[in-house]
Amino acid sequence: MKDEKSLFINIVALLILSFMAFYIYKVSIDTGEGIKITDNITPKMRVADRFLKKNVLDENSTYNFSQTAEDTSANIVTSIVVDYRLFDTTLEVIVLFVTILGFGFVIPKDRRRILKPSVILYRWSPILMILMLMIGGYMFINGHLSPGGGFPAGAIISTAVLIGVLAGRKTVNHKTLKVVEAIAGISIFGIGIASFIIKGVFFQNFLTGDKIGDLFSGGLIPVFYALIAFKVAAELSNIYFEFYEEC
Amino acid sequence: MNSIVFLVVIPLIAAFLSLFLGNLNKITMYIVTLFNLIFSISVFMSGKIPFNVAIGGWKAPFGINFVVTDITIYFLLLVNIAALMSITMVKDIKEYQFYSFYFVLLAATNGMVLTGDMFNFYLFTELSTFAIAGLVAYKRDRLSTGAALKFLILSSTASLFSLSSIGLIYKTLGTLNFADIALKLTKLNQASYNLILILFLASMLVELKIFPFNLWVVKSYEGSITSVNMFTHGMLGTAGIYGAIRILLIVFPNMYNTNISKVLVILSVFTVLIGEIGALKEKNLVKVLAFSSMAQMGIFMFGIALGSFESIKGSLYIVVSNYLAKLVMFIVTKQYSRAVDSKNYIDMKGLGRKYPILAISFTIAALSLMGMPFFAGFWGKFSIVISALSLDRLSTLGIAIILIASVIEGVYYLRISHTFFVEKDVNSVNISRVYSIIPFALALLILVVGIYPNSIEQMLFNVIDEIKNAPNKYINIILSLK
Amino acid sequence: MIELLLVPLITTLSIAFFIKYKRVTWTLFLASNGFILYKLYSIYGMWSLSYSFNTGYEILGAKFNLGVSNNPIGWYFAFFSALITLIISIFSIGFNKNSKSNVSVIWMLIIFSNLGIFFAKDWVTFFMMWELMGWTSFFAITNGKDKALDGAKYYLSLSLFGAALLLIAISLLGAYTGTFEILPSAFGLLQIINSSTKLGIVILLLFLTTFIIKSAIFPFYMWPQKVYAEGPEDYITFMSSVMIKYGIYPMAIFIVPVVGSVNLPRILNTGNVLQYVIGYLGAISAVLGTLLAIFQTDMKKLFAYSSVSNMGYILLGFSSMTIVGFEGSLFHVVNHMILKAAIFLTLAAVVFRTGESEMHKLGGLVYRMPLTFMTFLLGIIAAAGIPPLNGFGSKWMIIQALMSKKMVVFAIAMIFASTGAFMYLFRALASIFLGQLPDRYKEVKEVPLTMAVPMFIMMVIMLLVGVVPGVVMKPLTTALKAVGYNVDIASWTVLEGSLKNATIDLKIVFYMFVAGVIISGLMYFFGNKSETVPQEDNYTAGEYPEEWGVDADRFNYSYSFYQPFKEMFDPLLESISIDDLFASVGRNFEYLSTTIQGLFKRGEGAVLLFSIGVLLLILGGLII
Incomplete structure (x- = not known):
């Protein structure tokens, strides 16, 4: 009975989905400007295009306060993620924060048994961890120059902690992680407030005047990336601990 | 007024701090909420409205911006007042997670109201739904965990839809700013416009509790504690209403040229019917309130979907009445159910005779929700009825059904009020009379608005003026066009 | 003008404040009612008085004013309502001495809405007061008792339903005519009917449905018996005499002028379609109310159905659309107010002393409560429409109007209903007050003075209005003239019919009646004396029904009194359930x-x- 019901629901869902797909197809073949499956949109002065051309500052604009802020980060993606839309990025970090907080709330507490780690894992884990930390560190330090950045770096760093957990080694304290998380989070906003005090605008990249391609360039972008990396790493590690402590 | 960002930043910092504060969390909660309230009042008083704040210093269509216009500031006040009311109900909560969630919710709902950017709005919505889900799960029993998971599943589905909508917008228009989208959206062909609108609407309707999207409502109200119910109603609900007004009416005003608005009319009529009929046999007072808030949102959506000047004004009256009334009702429910240790209203017999102020406040709130004259809800109902009857046949039929359905609402609400006043000795029960103050004050407010609507008429007029008469005003503020 | 509305509101608040002190609340209630009556008396004739309140609420492109004005017909309704209310409120002081709940707060609010309805200048004010009356009545009926909830819920759903229809009607009218004021909108509605008949008729029927719900006319005739059976008796007195007329008032000022002057197809050249709709509603209510009243065993339910049938008479008078019928209906409104108040006061007195409202369990109370009996007797004589008491004149006028318009069906229905009224009225008299006194009521005493005085006043009023109908007809005709009807001011005792040479001088009728009383008095004193026997001897043939496991009350002759009659009409009644x-x-x-x-x-x-x-x-x- 239950199987039949779920089968029925699945069939209905499938029908609905195929109808939606058909609809989207129909939308895509509609004439005029709009959603196209294969599109060769001729470049117009869309916001997105101006981002790609790195030309968002309007000559007449009163926001024309910094001549170089636009140019300092070599990596387009980075400058969008950590400069133009830094606020969104911060909020995404907080989404992660909330998710992990909710984890302990929603996941029911029941005891699980984990196996004793093998000797090979136990012995090799420090080397792996150092490797992970190095890669992670490199990624967020060079986030503004090459692909990478705070989020993946944080994830990689947290895998170091995961390996430690799996190998049964005491690496960092749960409490320490929380402190790191909170300090990183508060610092992000602290810098935002600092920018408010210095420039009168929130989250403005107020360290300017450096040369593209240098390690120390892009103003506050590397700083934010570092903070984000720490925060993400601490948050993701927290999940592992959440599970680990339940065992 | 760049400092408006503090409304979001301070609660978020408090959210991080809450991990360590322990017992101080409760005081921090009051301080932060009061800060938000006082700050928004000072913005309201400052006379600098409207203004636009660029975050990170990037000009409006490029960076993220916060916009404060008349609508924004009113909803900001509503959200923060609701926050203050709700936290007075918080008692003996030790878990720091609760406070972290609250701070994030406060930041997110303030942000939802303030933001002028589509993706930013999406993120704030995400944050607020996650925070609410966490808060709903606070009791950690089977019921509340299930409710939280269901809410999460539905809101994740919704966010999937809104994210695809935002993606399509960015793909086709190359911009994320509300004003910029509104300006450029008219150039799209009808099919694409519809698809974007439908995807976004589907995600909005989950929070607005419109029928096929609202299966989370009753369970999550039932599974959570009163203060969380008040958060869901007063903060998330109000911010969601703001989103509906802002986005549907300013970004997608062309909706009224398509039949999607007709579908919205039908869906909202169904929501009203289902909400009212569902509550008819319900004994659990909290679930009654859940069903009723569903119905109220149906009426609100009906007015919005009609889209005329008067119907939108009616919807705004409904918002005011529902906002005030539900706060009153949740507080009264909390006090009474704690006194008799049951949420079944049959068990609350006779409490109204011993604590009449609470029961009278509840009755006033109920009458306002029923749209009785001399209470705030009446003017909303009246406006919506008049505008619906002068529109097409569908809306005439719709309003007739809604009015008949509100008969059912009257029956179940007044039955509850009657139960409060039944002659019965309840000497063993004890409720501190301090708790009567807030509900009574709110109930008086309902009466004032009901008897003398001029008290808020000007505000509502500003709001509708901004929506209907001068949508370009908003666009000009943001894009600083002349 | 506004103090007329402010006083009840302030009284409501002060009563709510003193709710714990029963004597204070009821005294305040009485004082406030006295003030209202005095104020109404003093504004008689000042038809230009008005007051408006700017809400600042904007609708249809204009700021909206709530207004009250001294409407002559409204004054007529309000004055007599206030008079009856004042008398009932004297009764209430004594009646509520031992009651636990205090209905006076919500009752005062109802009086406020009452005045608001009668003096409303525009439909929105009217609607606001109308809705206020709906939910306040709910609380007044339940009055903190669970057993009254079912009836109250029934009443509430009906009145909310009616209000919903009214709101639609008002909004349609406002949207199409651009005004909410009652009198201009009547002309507006006429124009709508002339230009687009369907829409106009729908609006009119929506209004009509709302009003007949409140007046318990045919499809909605069930609520009085459900409500009256369980509500607090003094409030029920008010409800059955005064509140049930709320639906009649808007019909008189809005429906009747519109239907009377509308140009629609006519039936048999006697009246237009709508006239017949109203007439049939009235006729069915009159007949059905009478039939159902005949079969009731609960006295309050019996008189509830009697109210239904009386409302039917009033609609019949309206349906004739002649000035005599109109006057007759409005006169009957007041007559019914008076006689129903008198009857329900006595019922309340009986319940107060015995706690019983099933008629076959009562009996013989004439020996214990003579004043109550006298009031009841005069009340039912009035209700049956027998001169020289007050029910006669108005019924006579209505039948005259129907006959002059050749609406024979309606006249027959009315006469049938009036005849049927004898059946239930005198049965009630016999069951409650005559016959034998059950043992359990041996100790029953007459009601205390505060309750006896109002009953006595009611007797005087009934007789006064019966003999000198001018006390009601003079204000009525003055009011009608002020509104613009072409009427002569009535004389003190003579009623004018509409058939040829049809006038009746009630003074002469009264003299004849006095002569009749003297003759029958002589017969009573010089005839054989009656003999008293124990109760069981009479109808259980000396057996003790308790030994058979049966309740003695079931053998009372008034139990299933009209069984054969009932069997005759049962199929009919079942078919329209x-x-x-x-x-x-x-x-x-x-x-x-x-x-x-x-x-x-x-x-x-x-x-x-x-x-x-x-x-x-x-x-x-x-x-x-």
Whole structure:
């Protein structure tokens, strides 16, 4: 009975989905400007295009306060993620924060048994961890120059902690992680407030005047990336601990 | 007024701090909420409205911006007042997670109201739904965990839809700013416009509790504690209403040229019917309130979907009445159910005779929700009825059904009020009379608005003026066009 | 003008403040009613008085004013309502000495809405007061007792339903005529009917439905018996005499002028279609009310149905659309107010002393409560329409109007109903007050002075209005003249009919009646004396029914008194059982409610429903 019901629901869902797909197809073949499956949109002065051309500052604009802020980060993606839309990025970090907080709330507490780690894992884990930390560190330090950045770096760093957990080694304290998380989070906003005090605008990249391609360039972008990396790493590690402590 | 960002930043910092504060969390909660309230009042008083704040210093269509216009500031006040009311109900909560969630919710709902950017709005919505889900799960029993998971599943589905909508917008228009989208959206062909609108609407309707999207409502109200119910109603609900007004009416005003608005009319009529009929046999007072808030949102959506000047004004009256009334009702429910240790209203017999102020406040709130004259809800109902009857046949039929359905609402609400006043000795029960103050004050407010609507008429007029008469005003503020 | 509305409001608040002190509240209640009556008396003739309150609320492109004005017909209704209310409120002081709940707060609010309805200048004010009356009545009926909840819920659903229809009607009228004021909108409605007949008729029928719900006319005739059976008796007195007329007032000022002057197809050259609609509603209510009243065993239910039938008379008078019929109906409004108040006061007195309202369990109370008996006797004589008491004149005028318009069916219905009224009225008299006194009521005493005085006043009024109808007809004709009807001011004792040379001088009727009383008095004193026997001897043939396991009350002759008659009419009554229809609607809603609760409880397929919703939106987007 239950199987039949779920089968029925699945069939209905499938029908609905195929109808939606058909609809989207129909939308895509509609004439005029709009959603196209294969599109060769001729470049117009869309916001997105101006981002790609790195030309968002309007000559007449009163926001024309910094001549170089636009140019300092070599990596387009980075400058969008950590400069133009830094606020969104911060909020995404907080989404992660909330998710992990909710984890302990929603996941029911029941005891699980984990196996004793093998000797090979136990012995090799420090080397792996150092490797992970190095890669992670490199990624967020060079986030503004090459692909990478705070989020993946944080994830990689947290895998170091995961390996430690799996190998049964005491690496960092749960409490320490929380402190790191909170300090990183508060610092992000602290810098935002600092920018408010210095420039009168929130989250403005107020360290300017450096040369593209240098390690120390892009103003506050590397700083934010570092903070984000720490925060993400601490948050993701927290999940592992959440599970680990339940065992 | 760049400092408006503090409304979001301070609660978020408090959210991080809450991990360590322990017992101080409760005081921090009051301080932060009061800060938000006082700050928004000072913005309201400052006379600098409207203004636009660029975050990170990037000009409006490029960076993220916060916009404060008349609508924004009113909803900001509503959200923060609701926050203050709700936290007075918080008692003996030790878990720091609760406070972290609250701070994030406060930041997110303030942000939802303030933001002028589509993706930013999406993120704030995400944050607020996650925070609410966490808060709903606070009791950690089977019921509340299930409710939280269901809410999460539905809101994740919704966010999937809104994210695809935002993606399509960015793909086709190359911009994320509300004003910029509104300006450029008219150039799209009808099919694409519809698809974007439908995807976004589907995600909005989950929070607005419109029928096929609202299966989370009753369970999550039932599974959570009163203060969380008040958060869901007063903060998330109000911010969601703001989103509906802002986005549907300013970004997608062309909706009224398509039949999607007709579908919205039908869906909202169904929501009203289902909400009212569902509550008819319900004994659990909290679930009654859940069903009723569903119905109220149906009426609100009906007015919005009609889209005329008067119907939108009616919807705004409904918002005011529902906002005030539900706060009153949740507080009264909390006090009474704690006194008799049951949420079944049959068990609350006779409490109204011993604590009449609470029961009278509840009755006033109920009458306002029923749209009785001399209470705030009446003017909303009246406006919506008049505008619906002068529109097409569908809306005439719709309003007739809604009015008949509100008969059912009257029956179940007044039955509850009657139960409060039944002659019965309840000497063993004890409720501190301090708790009567807030509900009574709110109930008086309902009466004032009901008897003398001029008290808020000007505000509502500003709001509708901004929506209907001068949508370009908003666009000009943001894009600083002349 | 405004103090007339402010005083009840202030009284409500002060009563609410002193709610614990019963004596204070009822004294305040009485004082406030006295003030209202005095104030109404003093504004008689000042028809230009008005007051308006700017709400600042904007609708239809203009700021909206709530207004009250001294409307002559409204004054007529309000004055006599206030008079009756004042008398009832004297009664209430004594009646509520031992009651636990205090109905006076909410009652005062109802009086406020009462005045508001009668003096409303525009439909919105009218509607606001109308809705206020609906929910306040709910609380007044239940009055903190669970057993009254069912009836009150029934009444509440009907009145909310009616209010919903009224709101639609008002909004349509406002949207099409651009005004909410009552008198201009009547002309507006006439124009709508002339230009687009269908819409106009719909609006008119919406109004009519609302009003007949409140007046318990045919399809909605069930609520009085449900409500009167359980509500607090003094409030029920007010409800049955005064409140049931709320639906009549708007009919008199709005429906009747419109229907009277509208140009629609006529039936048999006697009246237009709408006239016949109103007439048939009235006729069915009159006949049905009478039949149902005959079969009741509960005295309050009996008089509830009697009210239904009397409301039917009033509608019949309206349906003739002649000035005599109109006057007769409005006169009957006041007559019914007076006589129903008198009857229900006595019923309240009986319940107060015995706690019983089933008629066959009572009997013989004439020996214990003579004053109550006298009031009741005069009341039912008035209700039966026998001169020289007050019910006669108005019924006579209505029948005259119907006959002059050759609406023979309606006249027959009216005469049938009036005759039937004898059957139930005198049965009630016999069952409650005559016959033998059951043993358990041996100790019953006459009511205390505060309750006896109002009953006595009612007797005086009934007789006064019966003999000198001018005390009501003079203000009535003055009011009608002020509104613009072409009427002569009535004389003190002579009533004018509409048939040729049809006038009746009630003074002469009274002299004849006095002569009749003297003759029958002589017969009583010089005839044989009656003999008293024990109760059981009379109708259980000396047996003790308790030994047979049966309640003695069932052998009372008034139990199933009209059984053969009932069997005759049962098929008819069953075929028009509106109650079953309403009950099944209620059941279906409850069933639906359970289903919806289940849906939300399990919450299965939330995402599926979500996608169905998206599907609907897509369909809306596709159909352009």
